[in-house]
Amino acid sequence: xxxxxxxxxxxxxxxxxxxxxxxxxxxxxxxxxxxxxxxxxxxxxxxxxxxxxxxxxxxxxxxxxxxxxxxxxxxxxxxxxxxxxxxxxxxxxxxxxxxxxxxxxxxxxxxxxxxxxxxxxxxxxxxxxxxxxxxxxxxxxxxxxxxxxxxxxxxxxxxxxxxxxxxxxxxxxxxxxxxxxxxxxxxxxxxxxxxxxxxxxxxxxxxxxxxxxxxxxxxxxxxxxxxxxxxxxxxxxxxxxxxxxxxxxxxxxxxxxxxxxxxxxxxxxxxxxxxxxxxxxxxxxxxxxxxxxxxxxxxxxxxxxxxxxxxxxxxxxxxxxxxxxxxxxxxxx
Amino acid sequence: xxxxxxxxxxxxxxxxxxxxxxxxxxxxxxxxxxxxxxxxxxxxxxxxxxxxxxxxxxxxxxxxxxxxxxxxxxxxxxxxxxxxxxxxxxxxxxxxxxxxxxxxxxxxxxxxxxxxxxxxxxxxxxxxxxxxxxxxxxxxxxxxxxxxxxxxxxxxxxxxxxxxxxxxxxxxxxxxxxxxxxxxxxxxxxxxxxxxxxxxxxxxxxxxxxxxxxxxxxxxxxxxxxxxxxxxxxxxxxxxxxxxxxxxxxxxxxxxxxxxxxxxxxxxxxxxxxxxxxxxxxxxxxxxxxxxxxxxxxxxxxxxxxxx
Numbered sequence: 001x002x003x004x005x006x007x008x009x010x011x012x013x014x015x016x017x018x019x020x021x022x023x024x025x026x027x028x029x030x031x032x033x034x035x036x037x038x039x040x041x042x043x044x045x046x047x048x049x050x051x052x053x054x055x056x057x058x059x060x061x062x063x064x065x066x067x068x069x070x071x072x073x074x075x076x077x078x079x080x081x082x083x084x085x086x087x088x089x090x091x092x093x094x095x096x097x098x099x100x101x102x103x104x105x106x107x108x109x110x111x112x113x114x115x116x117x118x119x120x121x122x123x124x125x126x127x128x129x130x131x132x133x134x135x136x137x138x139x140x141x142x143x144x145x146x147x148x149x150x151x152x153x154x155x156x157x158x159x160x161x162x163x164x165x166x167x168x169x170x171x172x173x174x175x176x177x178x179x180x181x182x183x184x185x186x187x188x189x190x191x192x193x194x195x196x197x198x199x200x201x202x203x204x205x206x207x208x209x210x211x212x213x214x215x216x217x218x219x220x221x222x223x224x225x226x227x228x229x230x231x232x233x234x235x236x237x238x239x240x241x242x243x244x245x246x247x248x249x250x251x252x253x254x255x256x257x258x259x260x261x262x263x264x265x266x267x268x269x270x271x272x273x274x275x276x277x278x279x280x281x282x283x284x285x286x287x288x289x290x291x292x293x294x295x296x297x298x299x300x301x302x303x304x305x306x307x308x309x310x311x312x313x314x315x316x317x318x319x320x321x322x323x324x325x326x327x328x329x330x331x332x333x
Numbered sequence: 334x335x336x337x338x339x340x341x342x343x344x345x346x347x348x349x350x351x352x353x354x355x356x357x358x359x360x361x362x363x364x365x366x367x368x369x370x371x372x373x374x375x376x377x378x379x380x381x382x383x384x385x386x387x388x389x390x391x392x393x394x395x396x397x398x399x400x401x402x403x404x405x406x407x408x409x410x411x412x413x414x415x416x417x418x419x420x421x422x423x424x425x426x427x428x429x430x431x432x433x434x435x436x437x438x439x440x441x442x443x444x445x446x447x448x449x450x451x452x453x454x455x456x457x458x459x460x461x462x463x464x465x466x467x468x469x470x471x472x473x474x475x476x477x478x479x480x481x482x483x484x485x486x487x488x489x490x491x492x493x494x495x496x497x498x499x500x501x502x503x504x505x506x507x508x509x510x511x512x513x514x515x516x517x518x519x520x521x522x523x524x525x526x527x528x529x530x531x532x533x534x535x536x537x538x539x540x541x542x543x544x545x546x547x548x549x550x551x552x553x554x555x556x557x558x559x560x561x562x563x564x565x566x567x568x569x570x571x572x573x574x575x576x577x578x579x580x581x582x583x584x585x586x587x588x589x590x591x592x593x594x595x596x597x598x599x600x601x602x603x604x605x606x607x608x609x610x611x612x613x614x615x616x617x618x619x620x621x622x623x624x625x626x627x628x629x630x631x632x633x634x635x636x637x638x639x640x641x
Contacts, residue, residue: 010481013478013482014481014482014485017478017479017482017483017485018482018485018486021482021483021486021491022494025494025495025498026498136623136626136627136630137623139570139571139622139626140570140574140619140622140623140626141618141619141622142574142577142578142581142594142597142615142618142619142622143574143578144577144578144581144594144597144598145597145611145615145618145619148597148601148604148611148615149612149615151604152604152605152608152612156604156605269487270487272487273487273488273489273490274489276489276490276493276578277489277578277581277582280581280582281601291490291493292493292582295493295497295582295584296583300497300498303493303494303497304494306490307490307491307493307494310487310490311485311486311487311490311491314485314486314487315485318485
């Protein structure tokens with residue numbers, strides 16, 4: 001109980017800090033936020049009125065308070081670029097990011113966990129070197145470049161996969177958004193051709209993101225697994241004649257499951273963020289592309305709204321991991 | 334004569350002096366440890382490959398004018414979009430600029446970014462961490478809370494928001510990255526500070542009347558340096574990738590500056606027909622961050638033998 005309270009307090013202070021930072025970036029860093037709205041040629045009168053409308057004549061702490069109360073009501077402001085409330089925009093684009101990050105994480109788990117276990121069991125042999133190489137490559141290669149190379153190879157040269165976007169050109173307006181997740185929406189519509197199209201469009205960006213997830217998950221699985229295989233209870237099990245398969249997947253796996261869950265969740269959270277560059281490369285209309293598009297339109301309100309949402313998702317996911325850890329691992333209680 | 338022989342028997346070389354079991358000064362002990370670390374580093378072929386990449390990068394940056402035959406900034410529209418050929422070994426971009434020359438000169442920008450981020454972020458982390466660790470109490474609580482808040486942020490997005498608010502440009506990109514990488518350094522410095530703050534030599538300094546500021550600067554900060562340097566070098570590849578990402582989004586170095594991330598971005602429109610414009614700068618980013626990763630791995634093996 002006391003521990004949960006501590007988690008809650010830490011979440012609240014972190015949220016407060018997040019708000020403080022986005023407020024700081026939005027109101028203080030630009031030399032003159034009024035000028036950014038009215039432009040260079042506005043008269044002194046227009047300038048003063050806008051300044052008052054924006055609440056900038058009030059003391060800073062009061063501005064911050066107003067900002068918090070707006071955010072608490074879900075009001076992130078209106079985007080000058082799209083002319084719609086930012087929260088509405090984000091709700092509309094977020095499922096696309098979720099779809100991409102989820103598909104990427106699934107790839108990371110399905111390949112990364114067995115690869116990590118394999119590397120740990122065959123330590124210092126070629127599977128171990130392979131996993132290490134994959135990790136090193138993943139930590140070194142720029143995601144946006146890998147995406148472009150993927151397009152060049154699989155779309156332009158081999159023609160195995162479709163190009164950027166979530167559906168082929170012309171299909172996009174034919175689908176009724178229900179969940180906003182294209183593979184599910186096309187499935188709901190019952191048009192298998194369309195579903196196949198959505199799936200094909202998902203493969204490349206999800207694989208690129210999934211590769212980064214895989215690099216991280218396999219490396220962590222390997223090191224967690226090695227930590228267990230050194231333990232004496234493994235030796236005991238071996239002496240008792242338990243099969244190697246059972247030792248690894250039942251005994252050792254059981255003990256690394258909880259920390260592994262943390263690793264997977266952290267990787268999921270980082271994919272939500274990492275999708276910014278991937279979405280830009282693949283013109284994938286998600287939160288990341290929304291943020292970068294707003295960036296080029298000099299729409300700071302939308303950029304900060306997006307930052308706030310991703311930051312909140314981060315904090316929320318961290319909190320869940322923290323709580324899950326306490327619930328699932330008896331030693332942490 | 335006999336005294337000298339005690340210190341340095343004829344059979345003992347400088348190596349023996351470094352590895353002696355009974356060092357006569359603190360410096361000798363330190364050099365000995367550094368030498369052992371260096372030998373461990375030398376035995377690691379991957380780390381040596383990383384070091385080699387780094388040395389080549391530095392040499393490339395220094396001798397860029399000697400390695401290139403074209404001006405990296407001046408276009409030549411008569412020779413635009415040329416595939417790799419004998420004159421332009423990596424081809425030319427949409428403004429007819431030689432890609433090889435641009436990539437070579439781009440190494441200067443990459444090195445500068447890495448260096449500037451390191452010298453900005455490391456001191457921020459060092460000061461916050463040591464002050465928090467030494468002061469304790471509410472000062473520590475507040476400073477570490479701030480650190481945790483920054484640590485909880487998604488890094489790239491925060492850097493993006495900072496860079497967007499500050500305006501595009503390489504200095505602002507450096508500042509934005511520095512503002513997002515310092516929290517782990519602060520945590521590390523605090524941990525190191527907690528380990529030494531109650532030791533006798535700090536108490537001695539305090540009793541001889543040294544002010545807290547003097548103790549932090551003179552007695553505590555030096556103890557944090559080695560682990561901090563290792564940690565920063567581990568982060569280098571990530572810093573390069575973040576900087577390249579900001580450059581790719583147009584928030585880093587501005588045209589016509591040959592920043593690698595921006596160069597990859599400029600080739601996007603021509604990707605399908607003129608693949609070389611995006612491909613080669615990306616390979617340069619990859620090689621350099623791979624080099625830093627290899628060095629970082631090697632350093633971690635030397636300083637933290639638990640992994641082995």
